Amino acid sequence: xxxxxxxxxxxxxxxxxxxxxxxxxxxxxxxxxxxxxxxxxxxxxxxxxxxxxxxxxxxxxxxxxxxxxxxxxxxxxxxxxxxxxxxxxxxxxxxxxxxxxxxxxxxxxxxxxxxxxxxxxxxxxxxxxxxxxxxxxxxxxxxxxxxxxxxxxxxxxxxxxxxxxxxxxxxxxxxxxxxxxxxxxxxxxxxxxxxxxxxxxxxxxxxxxxxxxxxxxxxxxxxxxxxxxxxxxxxxxxxxxxxxxxxxxxxxxxxxxxxxxxxxxxxxxxxxxxxxxxxxxxxxxxxxxxxxxxxxxxxxxxxxxxxxxxxxxxxxxxxxxxxxxxxxxxxxxxxxxxxxxxx
Amino acid sequence: xxxxxxxxxxxxxxxxxxxxxxxxxxxxxxxxxxxxxxxxxxxxxxxxxxxxxxxxxxxxxxxxxxxxxxxxxxxxxxxxxxxxxxxxxxxxxxxxxxxxxxxxxxxxxxxxxxxxxxxxxxxxxxxxxxxxxxxxxxxxxxxxxxxxxxxxxxxxxxxxxxxxxxxxxxxxxxxxxxxxxxxxxxxxxxxxxxxxxxxxxxxxxxxxxxxxxxxxxxxxxxxxxxxxxxxxxxxxxxxxxxxxxxxxxxxxxxxxxxxxxxxxxxxxxxxxxxxxxxxxxxxxxxxxxxxxxxxxxxxxxxxxxxxxxxxxxxxxxxxxxxxxxxxxxxxxxxxxxxxxxxx
DNA sequence: CTGAAAGCGCTTACAG
DNA sequence: CTGAAAGCGCTTACAG
Numbered sequence: 101x102x103x104x105x106x107x108x109x110x111x112x113x114x115x116x117x118x119x120x121x122x123x124x125x126x127x128x129x130x131x132x133x134x135x136x137x138x139x140x141x142x143x144x145x146x147x148x149x150x151x152x153x154x155x156x157x158x159x160x161x162x163x164x165x166x167x168x169x170x171x172x173x174x175x176x177x178x179x180x181x182x183x184x185x186x187x188x189x190x191x192x193x194x195x196x197x198x199x200x201x202x203x204x205x206x207x208x209x210x211x212x213x214x215x216x217x218x219x220x221x222x223x224x225x226x227x228x229x230x231x232x233x234x235x236x237x238x239x240x241x242x243x244x245x246x247x248x249x250x251x252x253x254x255x256x257x258x259x260x261x262x263x264x265x266x267x268x269x270x271x272x273x274x275x276x277x278x279x280x281x282x283x284x285x286x287x288x289x290x291x292x293x294x295x296x297x298x299x300x301x302x303x304x305x306x307x308x309x310x311x312x313x314x315x316x317x318x319x320x321x322x323x324x325x326x327x328x329x330x331x332x333x334x335x336x337x338x339x340x341x342x343x344x345x346x347x348x349x350x351x352x353x354x355x356x357x358x359x360x361x362x363x364x365x366x367x368x369x370x371x372x373x374x375x376x377x378x379x380x381x382x383x384x385x386x387x388x389x390x391x392x393x394x395x396x397x398x399x400x401x402x403x404x405x406x407x408x409x410x411x412x413x414x415x416x417x418x419x420x421x422x423x424x425x426x427x428x429x430x431x432x433x434x435x436x437x438x439x440x441x442x443x
Numbered sequence: 444x445x446x447x448x449x450x451x452x453x454x455x456x457x458x459x460x461x462x463x464x465x466x467x468x469x470x471x472x473x474x475x476x477x478x479x480x481x482x483x484x485x486x487x488x489x490x491x492x493x494x495x496x497x498x499x500x501x502x503x504x505x506x507x508x509x510x511x512x513x514x515x516x517x518x519x520x521x522x523x524x525x526x527x528x529x530x531x532x533x534x535x536x537x538x539x540x541x542x543x544x545x546x547x548x549x550x551x552x553x554x555x556x557x558x559x560x561x562x563x564x565x566x567x568x569x570x571x572x573x574x575x576x577x578x579x580x581x582x583x584x585x586x587x588x589x590x591x592x593x594x595x596x597x598x599x600x601x602x603x604x605x606x607x608x609x610x611x612x613x614x615x616x617x618x619x620x621x622x623x624x625x626x627x628x629x630x631x632x633x634x635x636x637x638x639x640x641x642x643x644x645x646x647x648x649x650x651x652x653x654x655x656x657x658x659x660x661x662x663x664x665x666x667x668x669x670x671x672x673x674x675x676x677x678x679x680x681x682x683x684x685x686x687x688x689x690x691x692x693x694x695x696x697x698x699x700x701x702x703x704x705x706x707x708x709x710x711x712x713x714x715x716x717x718x719x720x721x722x723x724x725x726x727x728x729x730x731x732x733x734x735x736x737x738x739x740x741x742x743x744x745x746x747x748x749x750x751x752x753x754x755x756x757x758x759x760x761x762x763x764x765x766x767x768x769x770x771x772x773x774x775x776x777x778x779x780x781x782x783x784x785x786x
Numbered sequence: 787c788t789g790a791a792a793g794c795g796c797t798t799a800c801a802g
Numbered sequence: 803c804t805g806a807a808a809g810c811g812c813t814t815a816c817a818g
Contacts, residue, residue: 104491104582105811116789131787146578149803151558152495156794163555171539184541185516188548194512196539198527205531212506212536215494216559235489239447262809323721355725376746381696386725387526402476448795459805464797474803496795499810788818801812802804 104145114143124149141179148427155217163193164405165213167223169248169290170322171198173349175394176224178373179246181400184220190406192219199226201287201321207232214241220405222246225271227289229253242408242413246401248291254410258417262292262374263299265390265421266344269372270303272388272423276431278370280310281339284350286321293321294348296374315340319350326353334361341432342370348377351387366428376424385427392421448490457486468580469700498560506536506749508556510549510566512591512633513665514541516692517720518737519567526565537561542569544630544664550575557584563748565589570632574598585733585751589744592634597634599751600759601743605635605717606642607697608733608764611686613646614716615731616685619774620712623653625683627672627693629664636664639689639717658683664695669696677704684775685713691720694730709771719767726768735764 110120115134123130123138124147141147151296155161166183168176184194194315195218203226210232212220220242229250236243237253245257263320273281283300286293297316304311317332319325326345333340343443345351349375358365366385373380376391400417407414453463458477465473467480468488471655484490498504513521538561540552546569553575563585568576574595578595579586588597588600602744616624626643629636635740640659647654660675669688673696676683681742688694694716701708708714709728716723717733750757 103811117812118789118791118814121811122788125806125813127814129787134787146581147555148554148582150499150811151555152498152560153794154813155495156493156499156796156811157813158794171523172513172517172522174515174520175513177517180514180540181543185543188551193551194540196541197536198524198539200524200528206532208536211491212494214491216495217495235491238489238492238738242817245587249591287506311795347566352722352725355722359725379695379722383725430747446795449797450795461798461805461807462803467803468797470798472803477803493795497797499812500797501810636806725794750802789816791816792814794812798808799809800805800807 105149108145109141109147113137117256117317135438150379152384160219161217163195163218165195166216167199167209169199169224169226171329175205175348175375177200178394179398183393183402185398186402200280203227222401222405224391227251244401246397246407255371256404256416260298260392260419260421262421265423266296266299269344270307271389272425273370274309275309278342278432280315280340281344282333283316283325284345285316286346288368315403321347323349323353325414326350327357328355330354334409345373348373348375366430368433370429389424389427390421393418451485451488452490456480458481465726492532504560506538508538508561508564508761510540510542510552512542512567513544514568518691518718521737522741525738526745528744529742546570559722563752565744565748567591568593585748587744587748598755599724599747601740601760603735603762603764604640605764609639610646611685611766612733615768616713617650621685621775623658623683624685624687625676626659627669627688628659628661629689644719664690666692666696669693670700673697673700688716691716691718701709710774711776715772731769731772734765734767735762735763
């Protein structure tokens with residue numbers, strides 16, 4: 101790497117580094133001549149200020165960190181996109197980290213983001229408030245939680261009210277005749293995993309449906325666990341006639357196995373997924389989903405983070421969720437529960 | 444933000460900052476007593492070294508940049524995941540940027556990554572060698588191109604041989620009876636856009652199929668342009684009976700419109716997509732695709748970048764592509780070209 | 787408007 | 803093994 105510093109620019113321009121610095125950072129206290137020569141010299145040398153050195157003196161870096169729990173989850177890929185665009189519009193660049201649903205990896209990235217002195221961090225947190233999440237708070241680094249929260253931590257957040265959507269989904273399945281609904285849950289180490297599970301449990305109880313604990317499979321929000329969940333649920337002596345998956349990757353895993361087992365979704369078994377992914381509507385049958393707005397979530401998270409960075413303490417925001425009934429959630433097949441030849 | 448520096452640690456530990464620094468960075472030249480007191484002090488103060496300051500003195504930052512052309516494209520989300528894991532295994536942290544298929548945004552991120560002095564950059568480049576891509580080369584920043592390249596730039600790359608897969612796809616469509624194949628192309632500002640288009644053109648010519656230029660629609664690799672492409676192609680006086688989409692987001696856009704128009708894929712019209720996305724196999728009919736390995740691409744890119752960082756100059760790698768025939772690419776409907784009532 | 791100088795938080799020869 | 807000192811590339815009061 102060829103290192104071109106402000107010294108080189110100043111030398112070529114025939115001014116002091118102080119003047120060069122002033123021109124380069126747009127200080128008004130510069131003469132037109134100085135400006136011209138410095139700008140020319142910088143261009144000629146293809147000078148790029150060293151952000152590290154600059155950050156050492158300045159108090160801000162014009163960058164934020166976004167720590168997402170899984171980039172391969174389309175919900176978070178979309179979130180990354182929205183956050184990035186909103187941040188860019190506000191003059192901030194986004195450094196994206198991927199926890200891949202692993203606590204150690206979350207900690208590793210958080211350390212990196214802290215070390216690099218981003219001005220603030222938007223994080224979809226994992227686990228309890230231990231590890232690097234705690235450091236974030238202790239050091240008063242501007243932080244906003246998105247999608248998920250951590251119990252006992254007083255951090256502004258933008259989340260989804262999963263309860264409404266899940267209740268609608270369960271009620272809809274009950275209305276078309278399902279009584280045994282299998283639930284593929286997210287991990288209980290995440291707030292969304294817990295909230296959605298609790299909402300499911302309550303809905304099922306309130307509606308007088310089966311509360312058989314065997315009907316719940318605990319996955320990890322990634323695709324493979326959706327497949328394992330379907331396997332486990334279909335092996336039950338009394339398998340469910342409908343399935344509710346707590347996020348889209350697990351739904352994808354579920355669909356793959358359902359296909360492999362020769363079960364027709366929407367006929368042999370009903371399926372509803374949390375998260376509305378563009379192509380879920382393209383499946384045949386189109387997937388019924390619980391939808392919430394990732395655009396709103398990303399946009400609001402950035403807005404809130406900028407407020408925190410500016411010294412404010414914004415109120416947390418809870419976004420709505422709602423059931424979109426498409427074709428995958430019809431009545432149970434006649435003769436349900438599913439007879440053994442299907443499984 | 445509460446700033447805890449090495450001075451605070453040294454003071455609490457009762458040693459000089461030099462000694463504190465040695466302990467903290469694992470230098471062997473430290474006494475057990477010094478080690479103990481510094482480690483304790485650091486833990487007590489929850490000290491995190493300032494990466495900026497450290498990078499100013501050290502020559503490397505143990506971080507690499509990954510600039511992806513579109514995070515919402517599952518191919519690149521998967522690539523981000525693979526690169527990240529491979530880098531982490533080698534002790535590097537990955538800073539992810541998203542160009543969103545826009546040159547200005549690519550430049551913006553590249554500037555940021557350069558300024559932050561990452562040790563190297565993996566980039567799926569956009570456009571010609573102007574702008575920040577040129578700076579990268581001029582400053583000899585270790586760079587590896589992934590998926591795409593830039594003409595005239597001598598940068599190690601790992602790409603896919605699109606030619607084979609596309610030729611197989613066209614030959615397969617021809618074999619089942621299609622003569623007018625519509626091609627939804629990627630932008631000509633990308634090497635993959637150009638290569639795949641050229642491969643399509645050659646294949647169509649070699650096999651004696653229609654070379655009607657109207658059968659080609661130039662999209663931008665994002666979903667909306669896939670929809671527009673289908674619209675345009677189906678409005679032709681003699682519409683195609685088969686469609687080939689140059690990447691998966693455009694295929695998604697195409698499928699959505701095909702559904703909306705009431706055309707049954709695999710019956711009324713054939714469709715093949717470049718890129719094998721997990722759930723393409725879950726569609727009904729399952730989508731025939733041109734597949735290439737994103738895992739290999741990511742893994743090799745990191746391996747090559749580490750070589751470049753280490754002073755080597757690795758050979759570029761070209762990965763194979765191949766057609767996976769599923770159900771969406773069957774023979775043209777009887778009475779094709781598609782009669783007006785379908786369009 | 788400009789330059790010399792101090793300092794941001796680290797690391798690392800240099801002496802001892 | 804340890805400390806004082808220089809220096810990485812910038813920015814910013816301080817004088818002028």
